[in-house]
């Protein structure tokens with residue numbers, strides 16, 4: 307029986323979104339943003355030399371058609387076309403009006419988001435009284451810290467010491483539909499932070515705020531504060547059954563690697579593993595060996611986004627792409643007859659762009675196991691329809707199969 311591996315490189319957009327002018331970073335429209343294109347351009351110009359050097363080198367993904375996908379999405383030729391293409395490639399456009407992670411993943415899984423997400427204004431206080439009251443009540447504190455738009459690494463540096471002194475949780479947001487709560491794992495307590503997030507999540511979900519995210523950290527004012535791996539997202543459930551539930555309903559096994567479990571509120575998922583991208587890559591290699599016939603493995607590699615995109619770190623992003631590409635080479639060697647591998651992304655996060663938020667972009671869809679051909683311009687949901695057709699399971703979501 308066929309198996310499918312769906313791998314999301316979080317935030318690796320390829321530009322060209324037709325509605326980029328309706329999305330913003332610091333008030334500047336995302337028009338012209340291209341995560342992969344601008345990284346490749348910077349590498350070529352010698353502006354991404356920390357811990358790596360020279361033009362962006364992604365031989366395995368270019369072998370599947372990544373450079374062609376980039377050209378198709380936004381007419382950029384920053385990646386060389388020298389590799390012979392052995393895969394199928396396309397450029398996917400999102401219809402949902404959100405450039406966040408759940409929105410992108412749900413549409414990739416066949417369920418576009420029908421509602422407008424609620425975001426908080428870029429002002430202080432960012433949160434309405436009702437939310438602040440609920441936070442204080444659930445935390446047992448007289449107030450909250452931050453209460454503004456912020457970058458997560460910067461806000462713990464700024465408010466960490468005051469958090470240790472007052473015990474108040476650090477509550478912040480971004481251009482995404484999120485309420486993030488940062489608290490010290492030991493002083494505030496990890497379990498207490500997770501319970502706080504779980505307690506306020508229903509109120510936020512009712513307001514159509516997509517996620518409440520626990521952001522535990524460690525450290526002190528002298529040594530500095532660092533986030534830990536214990537991040538947890540409390541997301542709204544998808545509005546309709548996704549590809550995952552339909553694969554599961556067909557009696558097949560669905561394995562989630564990385565934050566997929568959180569993004570889909572564990573719906574349609576049989577097994578989940580979490581950790582750093584390095585650990586998740588070990589899990590992906592293992593899954594290629596062990597995933598049962600007929601099963602779906604759905605992986606998300608978040609560090610492109612969290613460590614490099616939001617931090618606007620071009621060299622770091624390029625390094626991670628080159629590491630990832632090398633690992634994908636090993637995955638390709640181990641795929642079996644009948645396996646489908648699709649590599650895609652959920653939105654952009656151009657590290658050369660203004661601001662620190664995601665960028666509205668098209669995403670690459672490159673595939674091994676379905677021949678060498680152009681899939682062309684497609685929708686995010688076509689990815690789900692293609693996986694369902696390959697696995698031969700009944701599918702009622704959006705999209706058209708590329709098979």
Ligand SMILES: O=P(O)(O)O[C@H]1O[C@H](CO)[C@@H](O)[C@H]1O
Nearest residue numbers: 456457458459480482484616
């Ligand atoms: O700056 P940090 O805390 O990493 O926040 C980022 O992570 C959030 C969720 O992915 C996004 O909304 C973005 O703001």
Ligand SMILES: [Mn+2]
Nearest residue numbers: 316317407652
């Ligand atoms: Mn994402």
Ligand SMILES: [Mn+2]
Nearest residue numbers: 611612616664
């Ligand atoms: Mn992000």
